[in-house]
Amino acid sequence: MQIAKVRGNVVSTQKEPSLRGAKLLLLQLVDEEGNPLPKYEVAADNVGAGVDEWVLVSCGSAARIVQGNEQRPLDAVVVAIIDSVRLEDRLIYSKKDQYR
Amino acid sequence: MQIAKVRGNVVSTQKEPSLRGAKLLLLQLVDEEGNPLPKYEVAADNVGAGVDEWVLVSCGSAARIVQGNEQRPLDAVVVAIIDSVRLEDRLIYSKKDQYR
Amino acid sequence: MQIAKVRGNVVSTQKEPSLRGAKLLLLQLVDEEGNPLPKYEVAADNVGAGVDEWVLVSCGSAARIVQGNEQRPLDAVVVAIIDSVRLEDRLIYSKKDQYR
Amino acid sequence: MQIAKVRGNVVSTQKEPSLRGAKLLLLQLVDEEGNPLPKYEVAADNVGAGVDEWVLVSCGSAARIVQGNEQRPLDAVVVAIIDSVRLEDRLIYSKKDQYR
Amino acid sequence: MQIAKVRGNVVSTQKEPSLRGAKLLLLQLVDEEGNPLPKYEVAADNVGAGVDEWVLVSCGSAARIVQGNEQRPLDAVVVAIIDSVRLEDRLIYSKKDQYR
Numbered sequence: 001m002q003i004a005k006v007r008g009n010v011v012s013t014q015k016e017p018s019l020r021g022a023k024l025l026l027l028q029l030v031d032e033e034g035n036p037l038p039k040y041e042v043a044a045d046n047v048g049a050g051v052d053e054w055v056l057v058s059c060g061s062a063a064r065i066v067q068g069n070e071q072r073p074l075d076a077v078v079v080a081i082i083d084s085v086r087l088e089d090r091l092i093y094s095k096k097d098q099y100r
Numbered sequence: 101m102q103i104a105k106v107r108g109n110v111v112s113t114q115k116e117p118s119l120r121g122a123k124l125l126l127l128q129l130v131d132e133e134g135n136p137l138p139k140y141e142v143a144a145d146n147v148g149a150g151v152d153e154w155v156l157v158s159c160g161s162a163a164r165i166v167q168g169n170e171q172r173p174l175d176a177v178v179v180a181i182i183d184s185v186r187l188e189d190r191l192i193y194s195k196k197d198q199y200r
Numbered sequence: 201m202q203i204a205k206v207r208g209n210v211v212s213t214q215k216e217p218s219l220r221g222a223k224l225l226l227l228q229l230v231d232e233e234g235n236p237l238p239k240y241e242v243a244a245d246n247v248g249a250g251v252d253e254w255v256l257v258s259c260g261s262a263a264r265i266v267q268g269n270e271q272r273p274l275d276a277v278v279v280a281i282i283d284s285v286r287l288e289d290r291l292i293y294s295k296k297d298q299y300r
Numbered sequence: 301m302q303i304a305k306v307r308g309n310v311v312s313t314q315k316e317p318s319l320r321g322a323k324l325l326l327l328q329l330v331d332e333e334g335n336p337l338p339k340y341e342v343a344a345d346n347v348g349a350g351v352d353e354w355v356l357v358s359c360g361s362a363a364r365i366v367q368g369n370e371q372r373p374l375d376a377v378v379v380a381i382i383d384s385v386r387l388e389d390r391l392i393y394s395k396k397d398q399y400r
Numbered sequence: 401m402q403i404a405k406v407r408g409n410v411v412s413t414q415k416e417p418s419l420r421g422a423k424l425l426l427l428q429l430v431d432e433e434g435n436p437l438p439k440y441e442v443a444a445d446n447v448g449a450g451v452d453e454w455v456l457v458s459c460g461s462a463a464r465i466v467q468g469n470e471q472r473p474l475d476a477v478v479v480a481i482i483d484s485v486r487l488e489d490r491l492i493y494s495k496k497d498q499y500r
Contacts, residue, residue: 001324001342001376003310007132008187010103010156014147015180016166024101024156026132026187032307032326032340040132042101042156047314051188056310056324056342058375061161061361065373066316073165073179075158076101079373080315087308087326088351107232108287110203110256114247115280116266124201124256126232126287140232142201142256151288161261173265173279175258176201207432208487210403210456214447215480216466224401224456226432226487240432242401242456251488261461273465273479275458276401301424301442301476303410332407332426332440347414356410356424356442358475361461365473366416379473380415387408387426388451 001056002041003085004029006049006078010042018072025049025078027057034085034092043076044069054082054093101156102141103185104129106149106178110142118172125149125178127157134185134192143176144169154182154193201256202241203285204229206249210242218272225249225278227257234285234292243276244269254282254293301356302341303385304329306349310342318372325349325378327357334385334392343376344369354382354393401456402441403485404429406449406478410442418472425449425478427457434485434492443476444469454482454493 004027012024022044029039034054041057046066049055055078063077064070085093104127112124122144129139134154141157146166149155155178163177164170185193204227212224222244229239234254241257246266249255255278263277264270285293304327312324322344329339334354341357346366349355355378363377364370385393404427412424422444429439434454441457446466449455455478463477464470485493 001374002340003342008185008192010180010185011183012156012180013183015156016147018165019179026185028132031338032328038131040102042103047316056312056315058373060375062363062373062375063162064165065318065364065371071165073158073162073177074101075160075162077373079319080310080312083311083313085308085310085326092308108285108292110280110285111283112256112280113283115256116247118265119279126285128232138231140202142203163262164265171265173258173262173277174201175260175262208485208492210480210485211483212456212480213483215456216447218465219479226485228432238431240402242403263462264465271465273458273462273477274401275460275462301474302440303442331438332428347416356412356415358473360475362463362473362475365418365464365471377473379419380410380412383411383413385408385410385426392408 001058001079002029003082004041004055004057006051006053006055008051016073022072027055032087041076043078044074045078047078047081049078049081054095056080056082101158101179102129103182104141104155104157106151106153106155108151116173122172127155132187141176143178144174145178147178147181149178149181156180156182201258201279202229203282204241204255204257206251206253206255208251216273222272227255232287241276243278244274245278247278247281249278249281254295256280256282301358301379302329303382304341304355304357306351306353306355308351316373322372327355332387341376343378344374345378347378347381349378349381356380356382401458401479402429403482404441404455404457406451406453406455408451416473422472427455432487441476443478444474445478447478447481449478449481456480456482
């Protein structure tokens with residue numbers, strides 16, 4: 001999985017019927033220090049992530065191993081809202097501090 | 101999924117028999133600000149996208165989770181025509197404005 | 201799928217038994233303007249492509265959604281010989297012109 | 301598979317229910333000489349790897365071919381703790397020497 | 401598939417139980433001219449490849465379409481030892497010449 005920051009969303013009316021009701025977030029991928037990478041993913045979100053939160057995104061067929069997504073043509077899904085990222089003895093990110 | 105702009109198409113007569121009837125679009129991938137990336141995909145289209153429209157492309161086995169594509173050797177499919185892309189408080193793309 | 205030009209082939213005697221009879225082409229990937237990219241694929245060919253022809257290559261599990269390849273450990277397959285590639289109002293490639 | 305060094309972990313409370321109990325490590329990928337690459341993976345760990353150990357990470361649907369992960373939306377998993385990496389006649393890494 | 405040169409191996413004791421008995425080779429990927437690329441794969445080998453031999457490596461779920469690997473969390477496998485690579489009218493590699 002990659003670490004990403006929720007930055008926005010994508011809206012579509014004319015789409016695969018199976019995607020009705022899917023919430024599609026625009027995620028900016030970040031490196032292991034939290035710096036933005038020149039990469040993004042549009043991913044389905046079932047965990048209720050909001051703008052500025054850090055999340056884990058899972059790509060490929062994993063996107064369909066989520067209840068309700070089994071028959072959706074998705075290749076990326078938010079699987080977790082991150083509480084903290086620890087790199088050796090440093091706390092790179094803490095959701096608590098972020099919102100303090 | 102990645103955001104892409106429809107730029108053209110690919111036509112083939114001699115192909116896997118299962119691909120008969122598949123419409124193959126040439127998509128230019130764009131970054132999250134809408135700038136063109138040096139990447140493209142040739143993707144099957146079942147949603148009726150046209151040149152200059154922005155779409156979402158799903159890659160890998162997702163391409164076969166679309167009615168009619170189950171037995172086609174596809175690795176990319178257009179899953180949605182985009183109405184709008186929002187990045188924080190900015191509207192990066194709006195189909196309505198595009199065609200106004 | 202990616203657009204590629206057939207440039208050669210790969211021959212192997214000592215291989216997975218299931219690959220017996222598979223024709224393996226060396227493909228040079230090209231960009232959407234037809235310029236060579238520093239990327240290649242060795243792909244199975246069931247459509248009868250020859251050197252210098254432009255083809256569509258499908259990667260990943262798609263390679264096994266082709267009759268006869270279901271039980272072969274392939275991750276790339278030629279799915280079509282390209283007749284033409286159109287980019288907006290320009291004809292980037294036409295097989296007919298190529299061989300005229 | 302890629303060679304990676306365990307550098308930390310990621311903690312999440314609000315996540316896909318199926319991920320409960322999964323231990324998520326932050327891995328820094330290294331090249332074949334052991335130099336750090338600007339790439340990381342957050343991977344599930346079932347083999348008990350600890351910080352500074354070198355591991356093998358398997359990506360894609362392989363992540364779900366591990367007991368207990370079958371129904372988890374994972375795209376990366378630690379499959380082995382490395383004892384040694386040999387590159388021609390040189391021993392690039394030896395766990396024994398590392399911890400001596 | 402990609403062309404690679406066998407350069408070494410990886411040994412592990414503490415691993416997914418299903419990987420017992422799997423031989424893991426360290427492969428250096430090469431370009432279509434045979435020049436080394438800054439990429440490697442650790443791949444399972446069932447065809448008996450040795451150091452310095454050129455092989456074809458198949459990635460992703462293909463790694464599990466090999467007898468004995470069906471239930472192993474692998475994402476790369478050696479599928480063939482290469483006899484020759486031909487690029488247009490040039491013989492880029494010939495195993496016979498290599499070992500003459």
